[in-house]
Amino acid sequence: MRIVTDRGEGFAGAALTAVYVLDQDADELRQTDAVGESPGTGFGLSSRYPLSGSSPVADAFRTGQPLWLTPAEVTAHGDGQPADVSLGALPLGADGKRLGCLVVLDRGGDGFDTVRRNFLELYADQVGALLDAADVPCGTTAPDCALRHMRVGSFTLVLGTGQIDADRQVLDLAGIHPSEFDGRVETLLAHTVPEDLPALMSVVEPGHMASSRRELEFRMRWPSGELHWLRLRCRVLADSDGRPERMLGVVAESSHLRPSTDEVSRVQRLSAILATATTVRDVSRGVVTALREPLGADRMALSELHASRLVVTVLDPPEPSAWPEIWRAEWRSEWPEAPARALPTLAAALREGRTSLWTTSTGLEPGLAGLGRGGLAVLPLPADGRLVGACLLGWDNPHEFGTEERSLLTATAGLVGQALVRARAFDAEHELAAMLQRSLLPRKLPELPGCAAVARYLPATAGLEVGGDWYDVIPLSDRHVALVIGDVQGHSAEAATVMGQIRTAIRAYAVEGHPPDVVVSHANRLLVGMDTDSFATCCYVALDTEEGDAWIVRAGHLPPLLRDPDGNSSEVFAEGGPPLGVLADAEFPLTVVGLAAGSVITLLTDGLVESSSLHLDDGMRRVREVLSATDPSDVDRLADAVISGADQRDDDVAVLLLRYDGLRARPLRAGWAVWRLPDAVMHARRFTARTLRSWKVSQQTDAVLLIVSELVTNALVHTQGEVRLDLTLAGERLRVAVSDSSPRAPVKPTSVDWEVTGGRGLLLVEAMACSWGAVPLSGGKQVWGEIVLAPLES
Template sequence: MVDRGASALSLPDDWPAHPDPIMALNRMGSFDWDLDTALMYMDAQALAVFDMSPQEYDGHPQTLGTRVPPADAHGLDTMVSQALKDGSANYGAYFRVRHRDGSLWWTHTQGYIHRDETGRPRRILGIVRDATHELSESAARREQAAEDRARRQQTSVVQITTAALAHARTVQDVIDVLESTHGITHLGATSLVMGLLEAGRVRLVAAGPEDSYVPGTRVTRLDEPYPMNEVVRTLVPHFIESPQEFAESYPLLWPNITDLKITSAAYLPLIVQARPIGAIGLLYNDRRGFSAEERNVLVALGSSIAQSLQRAMFFEQEKDLAQGLQQAMLPRSIPSVPGADLAVRYRSAALGRDIGGDWYDLIPLPGGRVGAVIGDVQGHDTHAAAVMGQLRIVLRAYAAEGHTPATVMARASVFLHELDTDRFATCLYAEADLSTGVVQVVRAGHIDPMLRHTDGTCRRLPVEGGLPLGPSAEFGGLTYPVDTVELDPGQTLLLYTDGLVEQPGIDLDEGMRTLRELVRSGPDDVRALADRLIDVAEERGGDDDVALLLLRRRGPTRQTGGRLQQHVAPGDPEALREARHMIRAAVRAWGADDRADEIELVADELITNALMHTEGAAVVTLRALTGGADRRLRVEVEDSSSALPRRREAGESGVSGRGLLLVDLLTDGWGVEARGGGKCLWCEFTVPERD
């Protein structure tokens, strides 16, 4: 034992003058280690820390070492040796001490190294203290911190998954989020399964990883003994806390998932408005059991997934309804029109259910004419689609009745104004005579059409136009100017809605320039060109629908004689003679001498009737129609009376009553068409081809 008084030691300046009472209060003891003699003085408090009495201690540090576990002793020796070698002035360390009863207590030591003038270490003065309570508090803090981290992590699982599901629009989007490896990692699970309730059965719709499907479980009856089926039936989550519990509860399922090394699982019902829509299962291989807080977090997660699924289901239902309504309102097919190549396309907006009122239509008209319609009802909803359908029908009806393009547009505007709706519509109606290439265009607030020439160049066709449909009737602007365009063989007329050229943040003129370039560099075939334009619109995306109609006039397959027209006013015998002369000359010029007398007689009868039975003038039109199996001559006489001709027997004098009988006998076909406020009586004659 070293006599502490035998050697005077120089203590540090901040060492207490009388340390014993203060150190005892703080459960500290002191030691004095003479490195020359290798003896260590320990006071009574220091020995108490080692659970050793003064009688048991012989002054050798090795005696104290019997109380220290080997690993701790080795670490402490290494640290002290390093401090002595590298010139350190002090050191400190925590180590364990085994008490008499075998329990381990934490101890802390702090040593101050005293060196001589040469720097050689001569003595270590220090303290030891019981640190068990201190480290217990620290351990508790660490445990609490770990619990806080786990709680934040669990909350983060819900937040991350909910954020990912917020972008899911469809049920498949929800499945993709959950089924992906990234999604499973966020959930903290090894494997995931999800089933939806359909007609009393649970259909498995998701499983991750991909190879985790269990044979025979893709579609199961609700009463079958599987965990997902059980939670759907009971609406109560089921937490499985051990492999033994899993095997005992579900003996049919367990043998098929043993390769996954599952240690616990959570099966959660997916409930919306107190009704089950399915269930989800999360399987783990790194945990046993679930705390109350973990269970609450998982239940919240199941609720979030259920809400996302319901939102996706509603979205898909509304989208299907809107698409079905709009497709029902659009023409099921576009009729073939002699003398023209046609293409129509439609692209719905990227917003899914927000389907608007864009539409197109093609209306075959008598005399080789065709009406082309493009329009857009305000709004993006099912109401807009419904209004669009009604407008399309009335426009077709007005055009088929024979009204002029301006009248068709004006009547459609009145119809829309009288509907119980606050919507307006833009529209463009083009009536094309394919035998002559004359196109009459009327615009109601719609974007101008384009014309593509045979060399590929494209230009915008400025049309004066009027107010949109609806407002024009409300504000008394029902007069629609008519612009006339010549459509040569090989040229293409493009009608489209603004979704094709308008983009947020881009000037309309820039959009029109882009469209012109696409048309210029596009293929000659109208179907291929329409495909290219709609593909570009699809790639670009956007929140507006796109409707597109392309009409290309074909080149004549046979020589045509064109069209001749003569206006005959009542009481103007000179005009009547000119009309008869025009008919006679045209018939002979077109090589129809064999039927010249018949054509002249019928035409004269129709003109005379128009002048006698109406108060207005008559317009006589003679056309040579080609392109079919036979060449035909068509005579049209248009007047301002809406009264239709009727057959009647000749009177007693036999002077009148034979007009329609004569027309029926001498022509190869005849009929009556409504034309605006009047009518047109027409007849056709088949004539031989010219040599």
């Protein structure tokens, strides 16, 4: 404290200098020290001044404005000072906080002149900044600890000649011996770090000299190489004609006030964040984390530059109300796209390609005016010799851009620009991989009678290579459907290729009508015979939608999860075989499970339930809990709930979920084994007629009998082996199906010679039926035709 008061006495010529700070109760000002002719309570100063009392010290503290009293005014105030004493009371504070009061007294004259007042006010600003930096409770002796580091010097600069009158303390701070100083300002500037010279010279620029007060920080390098941070506060005095004549300045050591997270550490932190950012969104959030809070910015925007549009990747805060109208008008679901031509100031800054700073955005175009009334920074983001985006920071309260902050923003722009280019390339490659993956999966799932199926697929968040997870829903006959899910080992183009081949093969084998274990066995032999070292896991479920029976086959895959209608969820115990592609003669056991109406069966891959931080058992337990706790009436919402915990994924995630509702009206079925006799067609027609009478179908019977005749005749004439006729009535649709042992599909003639007696069977079926077709069966085929009937007779 003595250092402080000594400096106040030295450069202002005061007879007595005293410092007052708030006590612990914050109801009075306590004198911490006084230096001069009569220290202590000399010159009538009190050791304490109540804030509620009437005294120059308390008045200056309450108003926050310096109070200067001439000897006559001091005498009139009646505080006990001698008659020939002038007094100055200067409040100490920073950033709106009132911390204390600096009191100076001098004998004789008419009081402190303008020059001395300016010096003392600048000096009080430095003391207030130090007290604020101490950040200690009122009434303690800690301010002494903070102020003892204070090294303050003063100078007067004649603007017209460049001559500077600097005291010894300024020369010490600059590392210059008094005998080596020639009184020229250039000598002092020669010790300034070159990067800080532009900011230091800006205080004498014409646009800034009109300001009543300026403050900035800069660095001085001593002859020993040691670097020191200094803080400058200055004022410009004008001559009688109003032209700037002299600059009064106070310089203080500020190295001990440097924050622990300085420019270098902030850049290092940002570099570390950007090194692990793999997407544009990761880069954006990392920049916000590293800059907005440390710099105290009220809002921050990061955008990519595409042609003439700024595609914003992050706005913080994200609420539209925090941004000007042009940003709200361009809002697109989450982030806006602002045309650069609508922001000419911003466009000009981007053209110049250098960091642009404004101490206020007032007067700028509406799109920028609301971003930072107290300060606005625009950082063009360069990369590879071109601009890739822009970063904007805005402050609502007055904000001065110090030298350190300017350097930080400039360094940040280059880092972020390069990170955006890398992230953009990563996003493009990741999207290409995801698109390839999705192209190998079903675009949409079929509508199933008595069931509702949904699927979800999420690519891994780490890595670019496409994975091998797949799923499929395969309608088989009019009452069966197959569900399949699988995972090919690895993440590569080969894994995706194998996945596509296996999925296609399983679908083909299933449609041919093979039972589930045979389908999986065929797929296993196919993969073993392929020229690849990959293997795959698979779970295949064939469901009878009429009876509710599910046949399950596992090949090294996770078991299905079953949610009962009452909400209980469990793993289905199904004995499994080895993964596909390992053993050519592997066996795959078949497990049968009955489903009640309202049951939900879930197939999934291990990316959802297992990772480096999640044990498989815990993952399966979490999915079962979600299934039990979520209403299955909305299967889409249920599927979303199942994958809700898969935000950070080491592997791809595939989920296939089916709710079995059962058929409201069970179809009527009848079958007949057709004997190979000369009158076989007649017997088939008689069987059909009897069945239709028993089902009370009396309309369109002739058309049905004609279809039966043609299909049975074709089977008997063109195939060998067993022939079977099946009739199915589901609602108002009657299906006639004839199965035979020949895999050869029927061919409809393109032209008919009317003199020929045969070849018209399929043309008649096509004419009579509303739809017809042929599907392969295991070892043969089935040809069918459907007719829409009138409502059943009561």
